[in-house]
Amino acid sequence: MVVRFNVLAGVRIEICDCSRRVMRYSRTMPDTNTAFDEMLGDSSAARSPYREYHDWIEAEDPTRLQKKSTDAEAFFRRTGITFNVYGRQNANESLIPFDIVPRILSAREWARLSRGIEQRVRALNAFLYDIYHRQEIVRAGRVPVELVANNDAFLPQMIGVSPPGGIYTHIVGTDIVRTGEESFYVLEDNARTPSGVSYMLENRETMMQMFPELFSQIHVRAVSDYPKNLRRSLSACAPTACDGRPVIAVLTPGIHNSAYFEHSFLADQMGAELVEGHDLRVVDGRIAMRTTRGYRAIDVLYRRVDDEFLDPLNFNRDSLLGVPGIMDVYRAGGISIANAPGTGIADDKAIYSYMPEIVEFYTGEKAILRNVPTWRCSEADSLKYVLENLSELVVKEVHGSGGYGMLVGPAANKRELAAFKRKLMARPGNYIAQPTLSLSTVPILTKKGLAPRHVDLRPFVLVSPERIDITPGGLTRVALEKGSLVVNSSQGGGTKDTWVLEE
Amino acid sequence: MLGKTAGGLFWMFRYLERSENTARLLEAESRIALTRASSEGEDWDSVVSTSGVRHSYCQKYDQFDATNVIDFLLRDPDNSSSVLAVVESARNNARLVRTALTREVWEAVNVCWMTLKDLLANPVRVRELPEVLGTIRQQSALVRGALHGTMMRNDIFDFARLGMFVERADNTARILDVKYYVLLPSVSYVGSSLDNVQWEIILRSVSAQGAYRWQNEGDINPKGIARFLMLDRCMPRSLAFCYGKIVDNLSYLAEDYGMVHESHGQAATTFQRLRETPIEEVFDSGLHEFIEEFIRQNNLLGQQIQADYRFTG
Numbered sequence: 001m002v003v004r005f006n007v008l009a010g011v012r013i014e015i016c017d018c019s020r021r022v023m024r025y026s027r028t029m030p031d032t033n034t035a036f037d038e039m040l041g042d043s044s045a046a047r048s049p050y051r052e053y054h055d056w057i058e059a060e061d062p063t064r065l066q067k068k069s070t071d072a073e074a075f076f077r078r079t080g081i082t083f084n085v086y087g088r089q090n091a092n093e094s095l096i097p098f099d100i101v102p103r104i105l106s107a108r109e110w111a112r113l114s115r116g117i118e119q120r121v122r123a124l125n126a127f128l129y130d131i132y133h134r135q136e137i138v139r140a141g142r143v144p145v146e147l148v149a150n151n152d153a154f155l156p157q158m159i160g161v162s163p164p165g166g167i168y169t170h171i172v173g174t175d176i177v178r179t180g181e182e183s184f185y186v187l188e189d190n191a192r193t194p195s196g197v198s199y200m201l202e203n204r205e206t207m208m209q210m211f212p213e214l215f216s217q218i219h220v221r222a223v224s225d226y227p228k229n230l231r232r233s234l235s236a237c238a239p240t241a242c243d244g245r246p247v248i249a250v251l252t253p254g255i256h257n258s259a260y261f262e263h264s265f266l267a268d269q270m271g272a273e274l275v276e277g278h279d280l281r282v283v284d285g286r287i288a289m290r291t292t293r294g295y296r297a298i299d300v301l302y303r304r305v306d307d308e309f310l311d312p313l314n315f316n317r318d319s320l321l322g323v324p325g326i327m328d329v330y331r332a333g334g335i336s337i338a339n340a341p342g343t344g345i346a347d348d349k350a351i352y353s354y355m356p357e358i359v360e361f362y363t364g365e366k367a368i369l370r371n372v373p374t375w376r377c378s379e380a381d382s383l384k385y386v387l388e389n390l391s392e393l394v395v396k397e398v399h400g401s402g403g404y405g406m407l408v409g410p411a412a413n414k415r416e417l418a419a420f421k422r423k424l425m426a427r428p429g430n431y432i433a434q435p436t437l438s439l440s441t442v443p444i445l446t447k448k449g450l451a452p453r454h455v456d457l458r459p460f461v462l463v464s465p466e467r468i469d470i471t472p473g474g475l476t477r478v479a480l481e482k483g484s485l486v487v488n489s490s491q492g493g494g495t496k497d498t499w500v501l502e503e
Numbered sequence: 504m505l506g507k508t509a510g511g512l513f514w515m516f517r518y519l520e521r522s523e524n525t526a527r528l529l530e531a532e533s534r535i536a537l538t539r540a541s542s543e544g545e546d547w548d549s550v551v552s553t554s555g556v557r558h559s560y561c562q563k564y565d566q567f568d569a570t571n572v573i574d575f576l577l578r579d580p581d582n583s584s585s586v587l588a589v590v591e592s593a594r595n596n597a598r599l600v601r602t603a604l605t606r607e608v609w610e611a612v613n614v615c616w617m618t619l620k621d622l623l624a625n626p627v628r629v630r631e632l633p634e635v636l637g638t639i640r641q642q643s644a645l646v647r648g649a650l651h652g653t654m655m656r657n658d659i660f661d662f663a664r665l666g667m668f669v670e671r672a673d674n675t676a677r678i679l680d681v682k683y684y685v686l687l688p689s690v691s692y693v694g695s696s697l698d699n700v701q702w703e704i705i706l707r708s709v710s711a712q713g714a715y716r717w718q719n720e721g722d723i724n725p726k727g728i729a730r731f732l733m734l735d736r737c738m739p740r741s742l743a744f745c746y747g748k749i750v751d752n753l754s755y756l757a758e759d760y761g762m763v764h765e766s767h768g769q770a771a772t773t774f775q776r777l778r779e780t781p782i783e784e785v786f787d788s789g790l791h792e793f794i795e796e797f798i799r800q801n802n803l804l805g806q807q808i809q810a811d812y813r814f815t816g
Contacts, residue, residue: 080601080610260598275505279507290505290507290816291504292504292505292509292662
């Protein structure tokens, strides 16, 4: 199956004329070759989820909106909602730009998305259990054995280990893109330590402070239960060693980590301690934190440290971020670790290409959400196709994340293409390729008024033995530069509040 | 609470207190510098000594002139106790203990850091000094106000207060340590205008000139000043006041945790000395020796609290 998409189609949308002190966002002429705009769709009027908002913003004073936008930035800076950019000396705490125009999904759209996400997350957990136990899916010939056996993200230390409650991926962030009215695709399953949920929560908080009138007029589903649900979800996976109310802690690499704000935010919101490796040690077969009254055992550790750094005795020996011996305590049932070590195998981009099979194998159903068509460069036919069509494809490293190390064919020049071609031929198994999707657009407020920009969506999923909670909406990331398809915050992307409307 | 968190709170408030004290010292000296005929260098010298940065200052400069001293104490990157450096340290500690702070306290310290970073981005000219120092003290007051207005009175609060009062006691003791000689009755110019100026500096550097006047009906004398700064139980920057608070906060912790540590005994002993020694006896047995011993004991107490409550290991 090969689906082709229009590449970087231009959108002709009239933007506001600030001198007339009105906001306008509408199509001025029919054009055939555009990205799907979520506010306008194909018609000249707003699509139904946006109708009320569209009326509201067109009646707003542009000067007031610009001021609100500046206020929001000052608010984020004052409250310290920042992230650290690696490799920059001075401005090492940056703001993720926040855009005040929300991204809106109807109740119907969300119902379908959340059903699809739930199905996918169930399959991921079943896959992980299977991969670290009998490997039925490999025996059945649905996933090639070398993809598992030769995969760096596969942890032999997890073979035969059954995590408490049978849950591997307690927290998942499923990246979804849209290309049309009914076309949603899963771009990535972030099953290790997905970040961004604090921005989802703070974006809503900010919007409610800035535009209270909008929320009384338009009924938007709340997102504020997330920290409570996270706590409940983690508690439900307490290990057998836990007696009484589970003690939860968040493990951070420290204040210099790019997501430190989020780590402290989540710990604070859950009422859990925020610990670093040097606060922890093994005491009587448990992982315990050093408190002002002595050592206290932890039942569930929500770790925001990668597998590799988790345990210097079992993995990277030089790591100062982890706890020596934690893997042994974990295997003996002394602590729960969320997400479980070794879940990285499930969000590996080569495994991703098998997700439709994986969903079908474990749930017996067809996948509700589509995968983006993916060429595995390890296969000779695919490699040939990819090399021939490089300038139209997006090529990603199998283990990469954060938008690093990828090639966006249509945006690359001849020299870059040639250089990438060499890398690709040297290690084809290290890459997958996908068509360049024409991501949907949502308007942002620019200095000159409203203008369409490409977006993606990361909904956040909590998995516990009893239930799967998906917070309505998620984090919408937006490429701030005209025409750009790269939404990662590390590459200059911004965020938006995401609204799911009540039925 | 994590030991690391207790340590972060303790140091966050020590650093904030230090920035305010440095601003107050500079304010007293620069004010006096305007009204006096004495040789300049000597007094700027004593500000540097009182701030405890004489060694690093002398590595950089040969002379104690207003411009260099002001720059060194406010913003020099070579001075780890400059106002800018300690405010940044306070804010880093606040980030570390973010989960122990209310949103108000966190915002106050974050805004304090942002404000002072802008304010001290360039050298401060002498004519801007009063305004700059005012802002530093005001920012510090805003953090303290948020602490009082929004925080639970639990162990978190106790560790914040312990840091604040250990630092404050140290600061008041340093002022006395550097200026003790002007309080001694022996030297020739007793009652001279020079003495009066020096006494006023001391009172101003602890913001107590008004309070002292009211309490002593205008009778300014060395013994009175020494008693006021060391033994008065109502003056919020006196050694006795600080130790009263330290003993209180340590006893709340003992009650909370059901554990009494070595630091409790140490604090109680020092507090008892401050309560029971009359000022005459302090002078008879040596003012300077008394102060030196106090500074030493106060440092030891800080270290003992750190060990007792497992700040680092």
